[in-house]
Amino acid sequence: MDNFKSEGIGEDAFMDRRDFFKTTALPLLAAACPKVFAEGGKAASILMVSGWQSVNIGDIAHTIGLIQTFKKFLPEAKLTLWKVKPDAEVEAMISRHFPDVEIITTALKRDLSPTDGRLAEAAKKCDILVHASGPSVVARRHISAWRKICPKPYGIFGVTVDKIDEPLKDILQNAAFVFTRETASLENLKEAGIDRPVCAFVPDATFAFDVRDDAKADAFFESHKNVLAPGKFVCFIPRLRYTPYWKANRKRYSPAEISRREAVNARCEPVDSAKMRDAIEWLCRNTDLNALLCPEMTYQQELCKTALYEPLKSKFADRLVVRGYWMPDEAASVYARAAALFSFECHSPILALRQGTPAAYLRQPEDTIKGQMYYDLPLTQWVFEIENTDSTKIISALSDILKKPELARSRVSAANAAADALLKKGAHITGQKALS
Structure with a gap:
């Protein structure tokens, strides 16, 4: 090909x-x-x-x-x-x-x-x-x-x-x-x-x-006003290599396939999440911005806690907010007020981009060929093949977005126009x- x-x-x-x-x-x-x-x-x-x-x-x-x-x-x-x-x-x-x-x-x-x-x-x-x-x-x-x-x-x-x-x-x-x-x-x-x-x-x-629920977003920000302020936080979304659909319907998968997928998740999640945690830690140590840990899928509510919040809370508990599941109109309203978004999921970056917010996609090889769309538009500078990407590359991209927001937003505008x-x-x- x-x-x-x-x-x-x-x-x-x-x-x-x-x-x-x-x-x-x-x-x-x-x-x-x-x-x-x-x-x-x-x-x-x-x-x-x-x-x-x-x-x-x-x-x-x-x-x-x-x-x-x-x-x-x-x-x-x-x-x-x-x-x-x-x-x-x-x-x-x-x-x-x-x-x-x-x-x-x-x-x-x-x-x-x-x-x-x-x-x-x-x-x-x-x-x-x-x-x-x-x-x-x-x-x-x-x-x-x-x-x-x-x-x-x-x-x-x-x-x-x-x-x-x-x-x-x-x-x-x-x-x-x-x-x-x-x-x-x-x-x-x-x-x-x-x-x-x-x-x-x-x-x-x-x-x-491009629909929003600003009323719900306002209420959310009010409840976390000591941590989250417009333009002063970055969203982070974790993901397992395989979405655990078998937990809802085991009949869709053979026992062998369930075991294989669970083994891949167990092996890769600690490595993937560590890269995202490194970016969060860099953000908290080197800027005055805070981190919103939020899900794109329902199962990620727990993953936000176990993979991101729990390992970091001893150092940065007062700089982190864990968000529960939500509807996309409220998510769009929140993403619109973020300085940036970094996600292992494919669609939250798209929602953020439409709101004018720079967003990066940390692409896992198991997540189908759909991620090719980022190269096609192009958003090449903000898609990272995670197995070929270490923490320093993610941190560098985040730093560049925060240091040059006008340039980042011009790239967002170009992608949306395309x-x-x-x-x-x-x-x-x-x-x-x-x-x-």
Whole structure:
């Protein structure tokens, strides 16, 4: 595979090397105008399928990011959300920010028939089904159900595509478009012979996430006003090499695979966490800034305590705050007031960047190819392959951000502009395909 790090962020990011994606080359993309209205004035109506899980604010952010992408770049489009995993708190948050977006939570039976009539109603009024960003084509069954009940198009917006089996190949080949959230997945499409849909790199829709809950953030800061002040703290997010999903559902993994993953976590966590602790210790010893230890996933609430706080509390207890799990709108409000964010998780840096806050991603090799998107935008200076990165490199990056905040924020602005340009093209192609 070619080195994607050398690729540009503009139009060329939509083009296939060696002419593979001839149907997605620059002339087609340039012609993908914001066609939101059909003849006669009908606005495009889009059914988004999203909401994979609620134990990760990044997965929640996929949904809102896609809504905001269409709100910003297809403002006249009518939006309906088909939420895969119902969650009252998440749905209330979405409705609070987007009261005009209808939400359905129709489940599917074993034969893909819907459990209520709301999907059929949505299929009648919507012009296209759009699969939101995610770690893969998560909603295969939902796409298959859509194909079963109506002949209308569907597309995939900002996913990672890794292994492609025959059922997935059929879904991909018959899509109106397949947008991958990093360029590594484009190579996988190429190797699998996916050549019928419009294929392009469009970053994770989380890059469009820009809703906040300032009231909750204000209350949080008030409760920690002696430690956290705007611009005077840095966020740190730990992670295990493998998210322990087996603790919730052991049937998904063989005993041997659980043992293997637990062994990797046990071996790597102390090393990874020590690198982050070194950065926190440097921050507390050399600056007047404090540290907020916060989770992206629910299990990391405990990890923040055991891997970061407990080893450091004897020296810096009065400089550290451990945060519990939260919704992404509150997280965005807090990240907006941070001086920087350093994370082993992929999506909190994206949330911070959208708020204008410099953020670094400490990338673990087990965390899929999704991290390629950081190189693609590019954010090369703020992504660190952790097995090739020692504490001094992390500390140096943190020091540079704090010493040169204007330069750091200019890099943030450039990355956000690059993401917006690609998301805009993706939205316009969606509108075109919906009404073609």
